[in-house]
Amino acid sequence: MEDFENLKKLWQQETPTPPKIDSxxxxxxxxxxxxxxERSQLKAIVTLxxxxxxxxxxxxxxxxxxxxxxxxxxxxxxxxxxLAQVLICFTIYRRLRRFNVAAxxxxxxxxxxxxxxxxxxxxxINTPLYSLALGIALAGYYIEILRYFxxxxxxxxxxxxxAWILFAHFVLGRRTIQKEYRRLEEIIDNLKKxxxxxx
Amino acid sequence: MSPxxxxxxxYETYYPKVLKLCLGYTGDYQQxxxxxxxxxxxxxxxxxxxxxxSQLSTWLYRIAANTCLYHLRTAKSRPTAELTERHAEGxxxxxxxxxxxxxTLYKCISQLAETDRLIIGFxxxxxxxxxxxxxxxxSEGNLRVKIHRIKQQLSELYNRYGRL
Numbered sequence: 508m509e510d511f512e513n514l515k516k517l518w519q520q521e522t523p524t525p526p527k528i529d530s531x532x533x534x535x536x537x538x539x540x541x542x543x544x545e546r547s548q549l550k551a552i553v554t555l556x557x558x559x560x561x562x563x564x565x566x567x568x569x570x571x572x573x574x575x576x577x578x579x580x581x582x583x584x585x586x587x588x589x590l591a592q593v594l595i596c597f598t599i600y601r602r603l604r605r606f607n608v609a610a611x612x613x614x615x616x617x618x619x620x621x622x623x624x625x626x627x628x629x630x631x632i633n634t635p636l637y638s639l640a641l642g643i644a645l646a647g648y649y650i651e652i653l654r655y656f657x658x659x660x661x662x663x664x665x666x667x668x669x670a671w672i673l674f675a676h677f678v679l680g681r682r683t684i685q686k687e688y689r690r691l692e693e694i695i696d697n698l699k700k701x702x703x704x705x706x
Numbered sequence: 707m708s709p710x711x712x713x714x715x716x717y718e719t720y721y722p723k724v725l726k727l728c729l730g731y732t733g734d735y736q737q738x739x740x741x742x743x744x745x746x747x748x749x750x751x752x753x754x755x756x757x758x759x760s761q762l763s764t765w766l767y768r769i770a771a772n773t774c775l776y777h778l779r780t781a782k783s784r785p786t787a788e789l790t791e792r793h794a795e796g797x798x799x800x801x802x803x804x805x806x807x808x809x810t811l812y813k814c815i816s817q818l819a820e821t822d823r824l825i826i827g828f829x830x831x832x833x834x835x836x837x838x839x840x841x842x843x844x845s846e847g848n849l850r851v852k853i854h855r856i857k858q859q860l861s862e863l864y865n866r867y868g869r870l
Contacts, residue, residue: 510861517807518726518830608748609756609768611843612775612821694776701775704821705844705852 544687548600552593559589574651581647588640595633599626612705616698623691630684638676645672713753717746720763723831724770730827731774733816741777745770760840767833768841771824814863822856829853 565571566582573579602625606618645668653661724745728738748769756765815823821842828838835853839846 510865511857514811514860514864515830515832517804517811519832520804520808607755608752608772609765610772611768611840612771613843615772615775615843698775701821704819705842705848 544690545600545603547687548596548603551596552600555589555593555596559586559593562586562589577647578651581644581650584644584647585641588637588644592633592637595629599629612698613702616695616702619691619695619698623688623695626687626691634676634680634684638672638680642669642672713750716749716762716766720766721746723763724766726831727767727770727824727827728774729812730815730830731820731823732777733812737777741770741773745773748773761837763833764837764840767828767837771841774824775820810867811864814860814867817863818856818859822852822859825849825852826856826860829857 562582563586566573566579566586573582602622606622607614610618649664649668653664656664721742725738725742728741728745729735732738732741745766749766752769756762815826818826825838825842828841833841835846835849839849842849844852
């Protein structure tokens with residue numbers, strides 16, 4: 508293996524000098540390197556929190572006075588649904604942040620596989636429950652609000668809302684989930700291929 | 707000593723080794739620099755979690771290895787092999803003989819299987835086999851067999867270029 512020893516000498520001859528480190532740039536870079544999966548959870552956390560706060564203000568702190576207790580209950584339910592979702596997104600975010608990047612390759616793959624299983628299970632339960640609870644809460648809210656509209660508009664609003672919930676659940680939601688699954692599957696498949704090379 | 711100063715020293719000590727490792731993996735200087743930066747960003751983020759149950763170098767190399775392997779997902783869409791070849795050829799025109807040899811070596815390493823590139827990077831850096839086995843997560847016996855095969859493959863590849 509004399510050839511290889513020569514190659515080693517050649518490799519070790521060159522010592523690249525490190526460019527000057529800038530700690531503040533490193534911090535900025537840390538933020539910019541937030542992975543896509545984390546960012547989408549963060550976005551959901553912020554949007555849902557703001558939505559919950561706005562609905563809460565609208566129901567309990569604005570000048571609007573609702574007649575029915577059911578409307579207040581519905582408003583509270585919308586807020587709770589949003590906040591529950593925030594909690595779930597936060598759990599996912601924390602789980603992503605806790606990934607051990609310094610784990611050996613096998614363990615690294617295992618982490619992704621576990622995360623994929625966790626997301627599959629969580630999406631299976633969480634997504635339909637979320638749409639259903641939000642739908643029920645909105646229906647409760649509409650009972651009083653729509654009283655002030657003509658029958659035509661009442662039907663129109665019900666149809667549009669229902670159509671939106673179904674579209675969001677079956678089209679938009681599924682598309683986003685599929686995208687996330689594809690991304691995760693690709694990561695896992697590639698890591699598996701590399702694992703096979705190792706054994 | 708402040709964590710920033712400690713990190714600066716850590717960075718200066720390990721930058722060349724990590725860069726070489728990534729260079730061996732990608733064969734492309736630009737990409738290697740990106741991977742090094744990503745490795746150190748991850749190290750910076752996770753430094754507080756380092757418990758000292760392995761050597762600091764092992765810990766950092768694991769991050770570098772995982773970053774390089776993870777890089778494969780995004781690298782798929784880029785025609786790196788062709789670029790690497792052109793890059794190496796371009797460099798070859800400009801640099802002296804020794805640098806040409808180094809460029810050829812990087813080029814040969816980048817033609818190995820992905821995991822083999824990482825393993826040989828560690829071997830060339832004289833990283834102990836126990837440490838390499840820990841980093842890539844395979845047994846030492848398996849690693850020795852692999853290293854023997856990779857060394858032969860690399861030497862053959864390099865000789866094909868008539869450099870040695």
